[in-house]
Amino acid sequence: MRGALPPRPTSRDVAERAGVSQATVSLVLRDRWHGRVSPARAEAVRAAARELGYRPNVAARTLRLGRSRTALVVVPALTNEFFARVHAGAVRVAAGDDVGVVLYTSPLETGPARDPFASAGATLDGVLASSMAAEALAVLSGEGLPLVMLDSEPGTGAAATVNPDIAAGMRLVARHLLSLGHRRFAHVAADVDSWTFRERARVLAAELAAVRGARLVGTRRAPIGVPDGVLAAERALTAAERPTALVCDDDMLAVGACKAARRLGLRVPDDVSVTGFDDLTVATAVEPELTTVRLPGEELGAAGMRALLAALRGESPGATVLPVELVRRGSTAVPQEPAAPGAPE
Amino acid sequence: MRGALPPRPTSRDVAERAGVSQATVSLVLRDRWHGRVSPARAEAVRAAARELGYRPNVAARTLRLGRSRTALVVVPALTNEFFARVHAGAVRVAAGDDVGVVLYTSPLETGPARDPFASAGATLDGVLASSMAAEALAVLSGEGLPLVMLDSEPGTGAAATVNPDIAAGMRLVARHLLSLGHRRFAHVAADVDSWTFRERARVLAAELAAVRGARLVGTRRAPIGVPDGVLAAERALTAAERPTALVCDDDMLAVGACKAARRLGLRVPDDVSVTGFDDLTVATAVEPELTTVRLPGEELGAAGMRALLAALRGESPGATVLPVELVRRGSTAVPQEPAAPGAPE
DNA sequence: TCACGGGGGTTATACGTAACACTTCTGGAG
DNA sequence: CTCCAGAAGTGTTACGTATAACCCCCGTGA
Secondary structure, eight states: OOOSOOOOOOHHHHHHHHTSOHHHHHHHHTTOOTTTSOHHHHHHHHHHHHHHTOOOOHHHHHHHHSOOSEEEEEESOTTSHHHHHHHHHHHHHHHHTTOEEEEEEOOTTTOOSSOTTGGGOSOOSEEEEESOOHHHHHHHHTTOOOEEEESSOSSSSOSEEEEEOHHHHHHHHHHHHHHHTOOEEEEEEESOOSHHHHHHHHHHHHHHHTSTTOEEEEEEEEOSSHHHHHHHHHHHHTSSSOOSEEEESSHHHHHHHHHHHHHTTOOTTTTOEEEOSBOOGGGGTSSSOOBEEEOOHHHHHHHHHHHHHHHHTTOOOEEEEEOOEEEOOTTOOOOOSOSSTTSOO | OOOSOOOOOOHHHHHHHHTSOHHHHHHHHTTOOTTTSOHHHHHHHHHHHHHHTOOOOHHHHHHHHSOOSEEEEEESOTTSHHHHHHHHHHHHHHHHTTOEEEEEEOOTTTOOSSOTTGGGOSOOSEEEEESOOHHHHHHHHTTOOOEEEESSOSSSSOSEEEEEOHHHHHHHHHHHHHHHTOOEEEEEEESOOSHHHHHHHHHHHHHHHTSTTOEEEEEEEEOSSHHHHHHHHHHHHTSSSOOSEEEESSHHHHHHHHHHHHHTTOOTTTTOEEEOSBOOGGGGTSSSOOBEEEOOHHHHHHHHHHHHHHHHTTOOOEEEEEOOEEEOOTTOOOOOSOSSTTSOO
C-alpha cells in the first residue's frame, strides 16, 4: 500500500549513524540507559535519531511488548453530541497517561456489526464501552480484555462501571414538575432498549405513583432525533387525555416536543411543560431554553478511562456514580389550566 | 498491562490442534490455499481456529506486511457535529474496503499538540485530514504518508483534495439576501484561520462589491459556538450602522445571532435576516428555522476516504469539489425597513 | 525404466524492537 | 600483582505472522 515511499529509518539505521549497536539505541530511546551508556553516547544516539527523523515502529514494539498502551472506546454514534463528549473525556485522560484511543461506533440496538477488534487496526489493552445493549456487551467481554462500562447496568461482568446518577436525574425532573403542580404526564421515551432508558422509565413511574392524583397518561417511543420527537409528542398531545408535561428521554426529543406543541398551537411552557435529558448545546439554542438534566458526558468518559487505566494496572475500580443536576430553564412552568379534573372549563 | 489473562491462541496453537504446520494455518486463513492444501485439511484448520477463538495478532501481521489497512482521520473536534458527520462518512467507506480508521482530534488553530502518529497506536497507511491550518498540514505531510485533505486549500502538497464548493455556497447566500433587498450586511465570522473561512470572507466581499449600494458594514470574529455568536452578533447589531442581514460562518454562530437579535428586541427575520452554514441539526431545531448552506459532511468524509483508498492503490485522485445547496428557511426575509438611506423613517 | 510435473504440504526466515545475558575494560583494594 | 566490582556496551533471541523456497510422493509419458 505504501508506494515508492522512502523507507522509514529503523533503530538499526540510527545505530549505524551513531556508531553504536541497535541495543544501545533501544536503551537510550527508552530511557533505560542511566548507568549503562555514557552521557556522550546517549546524546549521540538522540542526535542521530533526530537527524533521521526516527520513529519507533509501533507494530514491532507492540509485538515485542505484548501490549500497546491503546484502549478501544465504543460508543453508539458520534453524531450524538453526548457521546462525542464522552469520547473527548476519555481521550483527554488517556492522553495524560500516554495511552492511545481507538474508536469504534456501534449501533445502539444491534451491537457491533463488524468485528470491533479486527477493525481496530491495533492491539488493544482494554475496552471502554458506553450505553451498550446486553448482547453487544457480551461480544465485547468475550475477548477477555479489561472492560469498563459507561451508563450501563451495574454488575454485568465488567471490570468496572461508571454511571451518571440516572435515577436521581429522573427523580429531580419528576419532583420539579410535580412541585409546579403538574399531574398528567406523558413520557416521550427513547426507542432504545438499554439500561439507562429503562431506568428513566422506572423512576418516572415510581415517582408519579408516590403522589396522589399524578399519573402517566401515555408513553410514546421514538428513535432519538428531532423529527421523531415531533411525531411522538404530537401523538401524546392529541391523545384523549392531554398531558400538561412531556418528560423526554433526550434533549433532541424535547426539542421535537417543543416543535410539536407549537404546531398544535400550544405554548411552551404555559400550555405544556417540556423537559429534556443530557443538556446538549441545543438545549440553550432553542426558545424557550430547555429545562433538562445535565449529564456530565465529558466527565463520564474521563472517569471511565480512569477506571480502565486502574484496571490495567491491576486494581479493581468497582462502580462509580456521578452526580447529575437539574437545570431549570424556560420550558417548564406552572400549568395554566384547571388544576382539578371536573372543575368548570 | 494485561493482567493474568489467558494467553491468546496463536496460529501455532491452531496448527497444533489441526495437526498441520503453522504455515498451512496462515495459508488457509488468508485464503491462499487453493491448489496447495486439500479441502479436508483446510476445513480442519478453520474448525480448529473457531474452537480456539483464534484471532490473528494485528501487530505481528502489520510488522510482517509493512502495512496495516488502517488510515488516520484527523478532525478538529468531534463535538462539532459537522466533523462527526465527516468521520462517519469516512468510516463507512473505509469499512466497505475493510480498512480500519484511527481518529485524531486536533485543535483547529494550533495543530496537533501530541504526536498524532505516535499516539495512534497503529501503523498507518494513509491520512485523511479535515479543515486544518497550514502548519498542522505540514506536520501531517512530514511523515511521507499518502495524505488527502478535506475542506482545505487546494494544491498544498497533498495527494488529493476534496472540498465542498464553499465559494458557491457563500455566493448563494449573498445573492439570496441581495435578491431579497438587503444592502447592509455584517459578517459573523469564525475566529479560525483556515482556508474554508478565508474563502467565505473573500466571496462575500466580492459578491457585495458587485452590487451597487451593497456593503459590508462590519465583520465580527467569534470562536464557533452559541455564546460567542451571541456576543459577536450583539456588537454587530448595536454598531452605528445596523445591518439588516447577518451572514454567519456556521450554524452555531447563526443560532447565537438569532438569540442576540431577540435580546435586543429585534425580530428574525422581519428586522434582521440571519444565515448559517453547514445545515446542522440545530438549524431546524430553532425557531425560526435557519436559512443555511448545506455542506455534505458525510459525503465529504466518504469522498475523502475514497480518494485516500485510491491513492493507496497508487492512483492519483486529484481534486474533487462537492456541490452544496442553499436551504431557504425561516430566518431570512425581505427587510422591513426603509430600503433607501435618507428616506423618511 | 526414468525423468518430470504438480499436488500437498513443511521448513526457514524476516519484519523491528526490547531486554537478558554476556564481554571487555578500568581502577582500586588487598 | 591479583582479583573483583562496576561501568559501558554488544550479541542474541523472541514476539506472531506471511511467504519464499524447498521437499516428497505419485502418476504419467517417453
